[in-house]
Amino acid sequence: MNQLQRKKSSEKEGKSQSSLVSRLFKGSKPNPLKTDLQKESIKLETTDSQPDEEMESEAETETKKSLGTETDLEANTTKMEQFLQKLGKKPNSRSIDLNNCGLTSTDAAELVALLPLLPDLEELDISWNDFIGGALKPIMLQIHHVSKLKVLRLSNCRLTTDDVLALGEALKTTPDLEELNVSWNNKVGGNLSRILQGIQEGSKVQILKLMDCDLTAEDAVSVGQVLLRMQNLEVFDLSINRNIGCRLTSIVQGLQNTPRLKVLKLQTCGLTQDSIQILGAAFGHLPKLRTLDLSGNKEVGGGFQDSVTHLAHLKHLHVLDLHQCSLSEEDVASLTQVIPLLSSLKELDLSANKKVGGSSENLLSRLRFLPELATLAINGCALGKEAFTALAEASMYLPALKILDLSWNKYVGGNLNLLLETLKLSAALRVLRLRSCSLVAEDMALLASVIQTGHLTSLQQLDLSYNDSVSDQGWATFSQNVPLLKELTELDISLRPANFRECGLWFGHLLNGLTKLPMLSELGIQRWRIPEPQMEDLEHFNRNHKRSLHFDYGGF
Structure with missing residues (x-):
């Protein structure tokens, strides 16, 4: 009994x-x-x-x-x-997102007490909270109560060495973990092995992000070792860790054991010419790779000429980012041979590579073989006449193009007419960036005529900033036609930081057209000196139109 x-x-x-x-969590009553x-x-x-008294x-x-x-x-x-x-959050039994909530030490203590009440919790994000640093251990000691945890994000929490050790121990009790993000914590560097010890053989982790963790060469060895246990890995981001390039061999050996990898980001990792050749050996083992980011590695220039053919193994590559890689003329020539083989490519970034503009007529002409290309960024490439002409001709064969960035190429100014057919045919174009292109009044007139004839109707972002060479007449022609861009959300016509200029009568046309741009949320007009009457009109617009339109007119 x-x-x-x-x-x-x-x-x-x-x-x-x-x-x-x-x-x-469901509103039911007990x-x-x-x-x-x-x-x-x-x-x-x-x-x-007849129960007795004891019972x-x-x-x-x-x-x-x-x-x-x-x-x-x-x-x-x-x-x-x-x-x-x-904290402005709603109860959810499976997900708690406290990202950038300004958590205090008291909040951290409360979270420790509450975690045992959430046995079904699958996602915990406490990123960008400084007070977590030094207070993570008590939280991690409660993780065993949420053994179903799949996502753990701790980026920019100022983790201490003790926090890192506690995290490694806690990961041993989360067999279902699929995503781990400890980016922007410099104490991870030199202690990464303590975290990775929690990742066991047959790990379910699909996403691992270690951006800007001040990783050491020894950490690179630890990464290579743990990759051997992560056959399910799909997204791997080691960006902004400048010391791992010298130990890339260990990482590449591990990558050869991640056949499901779809995203590999090694931005600003101190890669060298030799690193590129070593990395190329792994591409044949990554049949599902969709994104490859090698940007910001300025020492790799000249390394592609002998290893770029390895890229041909990446038949399903969607994103290739090589901006700021100091590509040499030989690199560009090698890319010319492989680009047509990447027919699935959707995004290509060659920005900030000066040699591209001087020797890229063949490379840019090959873009016509990329029918799915949606994003093309070649800003700051010092495009010359031949290269820009080749680009203009090839761009007519890019029906899926949505984002075109030609900023910081002075040759565009006075020659925008070469892109006339592209601007007419690119019905999908959403973003056009012509920042600091030395545009002149004739370019603005051309742009206005394209808008007036019903093209660029899908344009959402237009950057014409730092084109101080455009006359008042040029701005007037453009301003009278910009209201036809009904989908426009962002427009920037700011001047260069060192220049200040009086607004002409054209500014009145622009202000009058704002009421006809229902989607516009950002207008950049920095360093234009706005006359008092028009400033009053601007303030009147702010008061009387219930829209979240932000005017960026600082700096004058």
């Missing part, structure tokens, strides 16, 4: 806890406690009509325990609701 009573009391306690969690006690009493009387005393004790548990759960439920509400 004693065992029966204890069993039923335990069942009531479990049902009570389940009911409270259900009410918190069963009345009195009804449960009455039913229990009837069952006991039916089973044994009655024990039943009373168990009931008091149940009542106490009920009261505790009620209190914890209230605490959780208050905790999340004060």
Whole structure:
């Protein structure tokens, strides 16, 4: 009889806890406690009509325990609701996103107490909270209560060495973890092996991000070792770790064991010419790779000429980012041979490579073989006449083009007419950036005529900033036609930082056209000196139009 009573009391306690969690996250109401006690009493009387005094005393004790548990759960439920509400979050049994919430040490302590109430939690994000640093260990000690955890994000939390060690131990209790992000924590550098020890053989981790963690050469070796246990890895980001390039061999050996990898980012990792050749050996083992980012590695220039053919293995590559890689003329010539083989390419960034503009007529002409190309960035490439002409001709064969960035190429100024057919045919174009292109009034007139004839109707972002050479007449022609861009959300016509200029009469046309641009949310007009009457019109627009339009007119 004693065992029966204890069993039923335990069942009531479990049902009570389940009911409270259900009410918190689903709005359901708990069963009345009195009804449960009455039913229990009837069952006991039916089973044994003459309980002795000892049994009655024990039943009373168990009931008091149940009542106490009920009261505790009620209190914890209230605490959780208050905790999340004060941070502007809604209760969710599977996901808690406290990213950039300004958590305090008190908040961290509350989170520690509340985690045991969330056995079904799958996602925890406490990134960009400085006070987590030094306070992570108590949180990690509670992770075993949320063994179903799939996503853990701790980027920019100022983690300490002790935090890193505690994280590694906690990961041993999260067998279902699929994403780990500890980016922007410099104490991870030199201690990465302590974290990675928690990743076991057959790991389910699909996303691993270690951006700007000040990783050392020894950490690179640890990365190579853990990759051997991560056959399910799909996204791997080691960007902005400048010391790993010298130990890339270890990482490449591990990458050869990640056949499901889709995204590989090695931006600004101190790669060299030799590194590119070593990395190329892994491409044949990455049949599903979709994104390859090697940008910001200024020492790789000249390394592609002998290894660029390895790129041909990446038949399904969608994104290739080589901006700021100091590509040599030989590199460009080699890319010319391989680009047509990457027919699935959707994004190509060759920006900030000066040699591209002087020797890229063949390379840019080959872009016509990329029918799915949606993003093309070649800003700051010192495009010359031959290269720009080749680009203009090839761009007519890019029907999917959505983003075109030609900024910081002076030759565009006065020669925008070469892109006339492209601007007419690119019905999908959403973003056009012509920043600091030395545009002149004739270019603005051409752009206005294209707009006036019903083209560029899908344009959402237009950057014409730093084109101080455009006359007032040029701005007037453009301003009168810009209201036809009904989908436009961002427009920037700012001047260079060192220049200041009076607004002409054209500014009145621009202001009058704002009411006809219902989607516009950002207008950059920095360093234009706005006359008092037009400034009043600008303030009047802000007061009387219920729109979240931001005017960026600082600097004058």
